[in-house]
Amino acid sequence: MTLAQAPSTTRTGYTVCTICDIGCQLRATAVDGRVTRIQAHDSPAVARNICYKGTAAPKIHNHADRLRVPLKRAGERGEDRWEEISYEQAMDEIAERLGEVVANHGPEALAVSTSGWNTQTTHGLDRRFMNLLGSPNWISGVSLCAGNTAAVNRLTYGWMPFPDIGNANCVVLLGHNPRKHSWTPIFNMIEGARKRGAETIVVDPRVSEQAERATLHLQIRAGTDAALLLGWLKVILDEELYDADFVRDWCVGFGELRARVDEYPLERVAEITGVDAELIARAARMYAKADGAVIPWTPITDQQLDSTSGIRLQSILRAITGNLDVVGGELLSGLHPGWRTEAELQLHDEISPRQRAKQLGYQTHPVYTYRTAEMLQPYLEKVWGQPWVDQVMGCQMANPSEVFRAMADGDPYPVKAFITLGNNTLLSYPNQHQIHRALRNQDLVVAHEIFMTPTAMLADSWAWSNRLTLSEAVADAPEQASSTFRFWTDLARRMGFAEHFAWDSLEEVLDYRLEPSGRSFAEFRASTVMDLPPPKFRKYRKTGFATPSGKVELASSILADLGFDPLPYHRPAPAPTAAFPYRVFSGVREDPFFQTGQRNVGVLRRRSPAPRFFVHPDDAERDGLFDGDWARLETEHGQVRARISIQDGMRRGHVRVPHGWWYPETRGELDLAGAFVSSDAVLTVDTDDLLDHEQGIPHFKGYPGRLVACEPPAGMSKTTLEG
Numbered sequence: 141m142t143l144a145q146a147p148s149t150t151r152t153g154y155t156v157c158t159i160c161d162i163g164c165q166l167r168a169t170a171v172d173g174r175v176t177r178i179q180a181h182d183s184p185a186v187a188r189n190i191c192y193k194g195t196a197a198p199k200i201h202n203h204a205d206r207l208r209v210p211l212k213r214a215g216e217r218g219e220d221r222w223e224e225i226s227y228e229q230a231m232d233e234i235a236e237r238l239g240e241v242v243a244n245h246g247p248e249a250l251a252v253s254t255s256g257w258n259t260q261t262t263h264g265l266d267r268r269f270m271n272l273l274g275s276p277n278w279i280s281g282v283s284l285c286a287g288n289t290a291a292v293n294r295l296t297y298g299w300m301p302f303p304d305i306g307n308a309n310c311v312v313l314l315g316h317n318p319r320k321h322s323w324t325p326i327f328n329m330i331e332g333a334r335k336r337g338a339e340t341i342v343v344d345p346r347v348s349e350q351a352e353r354a355t356l357h358l359q360i361r362a363g364t365d366a367a368l369l370l371g372w373l374k375v376i377l378d379e380e381l382y383d384a385d386f387v388r389d390w391c392v393g394f395g396e397l398r399a400r401v402d403e404y405p406l407e408r409v410a411e412i413t414g415v416d417a418e419l420i421a422r423a424a425r426m427y428a429k430a431d432g433a434v435i436p437w438t439p440i441t442d443q444q445l446d447s448t449s450g451i452r453l454q455s456i457l458r459a460i461t462g463n464l465d466v467v468g469g470e471l472l473s474g475l476h477p478g479w480r481t482e483a484e485l486q487l488h489d490e491i492s493p494r495q496r497a498k499q500l501g502y503q504t505h506p507v508y509t510y511r512t513a514e515m516l517q518p519y520l521e522k523v524w525g526q527p528w529v530d531q532v533m534g535c536q537m538a539n540p541s542e543v544f545r546a547m548a549d550g551d552p553y554p555v556k557a558f559i560t561l562g563n564n565t566l567l568s569y570p571n572q573h574q575i576h577r578a579l580r581n582q583d584l585v586v587a588h589e590i591f592m593t594p595t596a597m598l599a600d601s602w603a604w605s606n607r608l609t610l611s612e613a614v615a616d617a618p619e620q621a622s623s624t625f626r627f628w629t630d631l632a633r634r635m636g637f638a639e640h641f642a643w644d645s646l647e648e649v650l651d652y653r654l655e656p657s658g659r660s661f662a663e664f665r666a667s668t669v670m671d672l673p674p675p676k677f678r679k680y681r682k683t684g685f686a687t688p689s690g691k692v693e694l695a696s697s698i699l700a701d702l703g704f705d706p707l708p709y710h711r712p713a714p715a716p717t718a719a720f721p722y723r724v725f726s727g728v729r730e731d732p733f734f735q736t737g738q739r740n741v742g743v744l745r746r747r748s749p750a751p752r753f754f755v756h757p758d759d760a761e762r763d764g765l766f767d768g769d770w771a772r773l774e775t776e777h778g779q780v781r782a783r784i785s786i787q788d789g790m791r792r793g794h795v796r797v798p799h800g801w802w803y804p805e806t807r808g809e810l811d812l813a814g815a816f817v818s819s820d821a822v823l824t825v826d827t828d829d830l831l832d833h834e835q836g837i838p839h840f841k842g843y844p845g846r847l848v849a850c851e852p853p854a855g856m857s858k859t860t861l862e863g
């Protein structure tokens with residue numbers, strides 16, 4: 141016997157954490173192909189970027205519930221009865237049934253939904269397959285998170301900027317609330333800026349962790365951010381705190397903007413937002429006068445009724461205060477010259493313009509669809525060298541609400557096959573009842589998952605996936621498991637696109653992507669340095685901006701051409717009434733979980749055993765609610781249950797509902813493991829009058845609701861969770 145055959149092998153490698161979407165660099169140890177330990181990276185630059193979800197990764201990775209072999213539905217859809225089948229059989233059957241759907245209804249009858257961010261490791265192969273097939277109906281959580289911000293930012297200056305928090309002297313957080321165990325690297329960056337003396341301004345209806353540390357806290361009424369930012373502009377324009385040279389040389393539409401802003405005097409803004417006029421003015425001055433100020437991306441304005449205006453207002457503020465593409469401001473970084481982008485792998489020229497125009501949302505809410513991407517093409521090509529740049533994957537998506545309508549009702553045409561990858565679709569968009577109907581009305585549902593989520597329970601089959609990232613793989617994948625790479629490659633080959641999927645391993649895809657750098661993936665991996673080209677500032681002086689005018693469009697010509705208001709505005713959401721006195725907002729992520737995940741991991745679930753509504757003590761007293769008791773939150777559209785958490789820091793008249801709760805421990809007892817008991821998606825709707833006009837974004841921040849004390853939900857077992 142040689143040493144190589146010793147009974148136990150231990151491997152340690154540098155890896156990227158995929159529990160949440162921020163991707164910390166960590167160190168992983170695996171014994172006999174099984175991850176046993178996660179530790180901080182040893183490079184001081186990133187050593188503090190680790191949270192307790194990351195260290196719990198072995199418990200997640202090795203969890204007994206982990207799906208390891210393909211399953212095929214044995215009972216009725218949603219009944220949660222399965223038979224194990226081989227990977228080959230699963231792929232054959234998926235291809236056959238997808239072929240039937242396409243033959244009967246056309247390629248647009250396939251829709252695909254992927255994770256907000258955590259399956260970016262698809263390398264665009266999902267859309268490559270769809271474009272070859274001819275389906276434009278790709279949706280993702282990024283439509284509610286940063287992807288749509290990217291698409292809207294491009295209307296103003298052709299690119300989604302990245303904040304230079306490391307050098308900024310003022311950081312504005314519109315609700316955004318990174319914490320020690322929530323997006324730890326961003327939290328660390330903001331803390332670093334504070335230590336250097338940077339001011340921070342937090343806009344939040346709640347005294348959040350960031351608000352506690354802020355220089356100024358504007359305790360805003362939920363859903364009114366656009367009005368607040370119009371108020372800031374009013375102060376900045378009236379007091380001439382803008383960069384007049386930049387506005388003169390590089391902006392169009394300033395006069396029109398000024399006229400619009402004059403409609404928002406501070407008294408009006410104070411009335412809408414519930415924030416004191418003087419405080420609004422102080423914050424506006426602090427932001428505008430800082431030498432280097434940033435407004436990092438926030439999910440808050442991604443999820444409001446006037447989302448497009450809210451995001452545009454941030455981009456306008458960045459531009460007119462002279463913070464674009466400067467040190468300590470917002471960097472327009474461009475593309476890495478040594479790396480083929482996802483968009484290149486996606487082959488957007490393969491799908492015909494006619495099929496593109498069938499994309500759901502293209503006609504009605506076009507801003508993040510192909511329609512706007514097509515309008516921007518020549519300018520993106522001119523300035524950034526590529527026509528189909530897909531920043532944050534969010535620049536040529538279908539509209540989810542329209543996709544679910546087509547799936548449920550065949551309106552405007554039938555969508556009959558649905559593939560979901562690393563996305564708990566049922567809980568992760570608005571209007572859960574419609575999504576449920578949509579999934580039930582499919583000829584084929586495939587879920588590519590690592591756990592049996594409520595969405596996967598509604599599937600016909602799924603495949604397990606390993607966690608491939610640009611890091612070293614230290615653990616082995618189960619034999620019958622498939623990565624997203626394998627899944628798309630094997631499906632594409634079965635559907636006749638073998639020549640476009642000639643790679644035999646993910647490493648070959650990576651080699652192809654790295655080709656422009658002249659390095660293979662093996663060479664890349666061997667070099668430990670991070671590969672970031674040195675930043676260049678004010679590049680627009682040479683190239684202009686990637687907009688039709690070549691300038692920053694304060695009034696957007698694209699919005700005007702699409703038939704929308706070219707200027708930002710505030711659109712009020714339905715106000716609370718006597719029957720529904722609260723403003724309800726979804727969100728406030730919970731430290732132990734990423735989105736809808738990990739409720740089955742004991743070590744994490746014990747930190748947050750049940751979902752909680754946050755309410756102010758005065759409201760709780762009026763409504764007879766006690767801390768820790770169960771209550772029902774009702775809106776006109778649905779009701780969910782959670783425990784009351786009385787919090788002094790809440791703004792009065794507001795309730796927070798958490799996102800993404802279901803009860804894996806009730807599998808087999810409650811329908812779809814309690815997916816309808818506490819999920820915020822049950823409360824939110826997506827009728828056209830309650831969607832943002834330009835993008836079709838639902839309103840998650842401030843909708844009318846009421847709280848009623850109730851019994852705990854029935855059927856909850858007391859199963860001890862593993863891990």
Ligand SMILES: Nc1nc2c(c(=O)[nH]1)N[C@H]1C(S)=C(S)[C@@H](COP(=O)(O)OP(=O)(O)OC[C@H]3O[C@@H](n4cnc5c(=O)[nH]c(N)nc54)[C@H](O)[C@@H]3O)O[C@H]1N2
Binds near residue numbers: 820
């Ligand atoms: N109603 C409502 N909808 C929302 C939000 C909200 O607040 N309310 N928030 C929005 C936001 S901000 C975001 S970012 C998105 C997030 O949307 P997603 O990123 O899609 O998050 P989840 O829906 O929780 O789905 C992630 C799923 O991926 C699975 N998974 C984890 N790792 C892997 C893997 O390696 N391979 C595969 N195949 N699967 C894996 C997990 O088990 C989990 O079920 O949701 C958005 N949607």
Ligand SMILES: Nc1nc2c(c(=O)[nH]1)N[C@H]1C(S)=C(S)[C@@H](COP(=O)(O)OP(=O)(O)OC[C@H]3O[C@@H](n4cnc5c(=O)[nH]c(N)nc54)[C@H](O)[C@@H]3O)O[C@H]1N2
Binds near residue numbers: 364
């Ligand atoms: N541990 C952990 N970390 C995570 C995640 C997770 O699930 N778990 N998810 C990740 C993802 S995908 C995202 S998008 C981020 C999101 O994380 P954050 O950016 O922090 O967003 P939320 O937690 O939804 O809400 C942040 C704040 O917005 C406030 N708020 C609510 N309504 C409004 C409003 O109308 N206006 C304003 N100005 N503020 C409002 C809330 O009071 C809350 O304090 O977190 C990421 N980090």
Ligand code: SF4
Binds near residue numbers: 158191192193194323
């Ligand atoms: S913040 Fe935590 S869960 Fe997210 S990537 Fe970093 S270590 Fe992983």
Ligand SMILES: [Mo]
Binds near residue numbers: 256284285439
């Ligand atoms: Mo997100």
